[in-house]
Amino acid sequence: xxxxxxxxxxxxxxxxxxxxxxxxxxxxxxxxxxxxxxxxxxxxxxxxxxxxxxxxxxxxxxxxxxxxxxxxxxxxxxx
Numbered sequence: 001x002x003x004x005x006x007x008x009x010x011x012x013x014x015x016x017x018x019x020x021x022x023x024x025x026x027x028x029x030x031x032x033x034x035x036x037x038x039x040x041x042x043x044x045x046x047x048x049x050x051x052x053x054x055x056x057x058x059x060x061x062x063x064x065x066x067x068x069x070x071x072x073x074x075x076x077x078x079x
Contacts, residue, residue: 001065003023004021005021010047052071
């Protein structure tokens with residue numbers, strides 16, 4: 001399955017783009033996505049981020065399906 005991954009803030013700067021297109025097996029999880037991203041974007045190795053699926057933070061065991069919106073969100077601080 002082809003997924004479009006949205007990148008925000010420093011992650012977009014690190015990867016040089018606000019989105020990535022990745023090809024994953026039809027049956028995969030957030031953990032599978034994280035592992036794949038390390039292969040195609042080694043710059044993310046030391047990055048800290050959460051994965052959101054359809055605007056909700058996802059755990060590593062959550063399944064991914066064709067058509068979901070996936071975003072990588074770095075830690076946010078404010079003040």
